[in-house]
Amino acid sequence: MNETHKVNILMVDDQPAKLLSYEAILANLDAHLIKARSGREGLELLLKHDVAVVLLDVSMPDINGFEMADIMRQHPRFQKTAILFISAVRMSDLDRIKGYQSGAVDYISVPVVPEVLRAKVSVFVELHRKSRELEDLNRELETRVEQRTRQLQESENLLRERADLLELASEAILVRDLAGALTYWNAGAEALYGWERREVLGNSVHAILETEYPVEATGCESTLIDCGRWDVNLIQKTRDGREVIVASRQVFKKEAGSILEINRDITSQIRAEEALRQTERLAAMGRVAGIIAHEINNPLEAITNAFYLLRNHPSLDDEAHYYAQLGEVELARVGHITKQTLSFYRESQDPVNVPIAEILDDVLELQSRQLLMSSIILDKKYLTGGEIRGFPVELRQVFLNLIGNAVQAMPHGGTLRIRMATRWNEARGSAYLYVSVCDTGTGIRPEHAKHLFEPFFTTKSTKGTGLGLWISKGIIQKYDGAIRFRSIIFRGIHLTSFRVMFPGVSSAIKGLEAAHHSLRDETARVSLGPQ
């Protein structure tokens, strides 16, 4: 037992010789022996030390042994401190000693027999040690319980914090077992896929999301189980049938037999990258078109001029003149094509009055071959010349897209209906130009409707750039106009119409248009036959 565990024995006697003899008797008890020459000194020392047993001489001047014991018992700290009275045995003393009900009290008679003193003190010392050990043990136990409780609380807080974090994440976080059944589905997953937790838990995740794996699904799963970890881009479907591309990070937890998965929606990022590439491609195409235009246009002008001179040459006979004229007509066609396809050539850099009727007819002329080949009936009605201020190239682009789409939607024939009129907007108190392009083709599926004007959205797979409607909408918005579409099934026929509205037609013009009405009302319901 080390020094700190040594117990203290307080010996109180007014006679130094007795104190010395007690010291000698108790020397081998392995205890600190504290000596006091009076009850008062004894009490003072008692307050300073944790005393196991007090050896107390009954007959002392000033405060005698019993008086000191009384004082001790009144103090809560010393109520249980063991007291061993040393007294000449008298009946009155014995009665008095028995009076101490609580605490350990004993007496030893004078003359003191050393063995008896040592034995009695040892008992008390041992008792004290044991109770102190018990106390220490209790205290330690309490601290340990407290510590453990605190640790539990902390880890519980941490878990709750982590769970909150999982819910905060914008990524879809899910856990599934080896059979694919979902056991966890965070708020991010609900937001990304549109499926609520209660709908999907317990179900097979990749069946719900129609996950498209880059390689066969079983191969992926075994890679994950072998390597423990797998990073991949997946294509999945949301609840409303929208396709999303996610960067998926999956981890296999062997001990739990579960797979943790974090999916980040990178659809818009990938689309943006594609858009950038496409824009770059378009810009490059523009540059190439410019170069080609220049290289073709220069010799084209020279040849055109040569044919012009040739046709007007006086030495030509009628036949030669006819051939020269043919050549000139065909050259004009080449010129027309380079102008239509390779050129962004504008007459003016300032906006001009653009007659939409001319633009529409121009576009229809370009499409005439396609209309003929697909046996498409053209039904056009212009109730106005539709003049608006702008750039012909841009407006032409809009109608080239709308009419081009309509024609492509009717590979096996149908009716292309075009209407143009000036209408009155009550709310704005102004007139607007209304153009509708309607086809009886394949129609537009409802799930495609809301993506129609997004860049690179196409239903024509490899044939379309997916830019037409997006560009058109941009141009129309530039003119402060609007574009609307509707696709309905009427008597088993898909009717798809795009309506374009351009504001800025003044009321004065509106009056004029009304006068022009009868002149312009050329309902041309023509079937384009062989030319």
Next chain:
Amino acid sequence: MDLNNTIILCVDDEELPLTLRKRVLESQGYQVIAACSAADAMRTLNDRTVDLVLTDQLMPDGTGTELTRSIKKKWPDLPVILISGISEIPADAKYADLFISKIEGPAVLFAKISAILSARRCSLG
């Protein structure tokens, strides 16, 4: 209008197209002087008076628009038409009276030239 008294300075670095353009304009009755570079054009203009300049845009010793600016600095009233095979109108084309594409053909060219000349005659009174 007596076209024989109307002199057009035709500028192009490529000899063949220049000759053909010159002949086409002559067939319409204009007097045409050919210049094979921007510098050549400026020399001619310093020597004599012309009624209109018809210049190509891309030439080795300077663009048509640059030539136009030099001409307009010295002779602000002299009409200049840019004729080009390129599709984008150059940013400084506004110094010229007109920008015309080469593929418009002779008929359009004649119409534009005569419109510009008569507008100029009107303004001169």
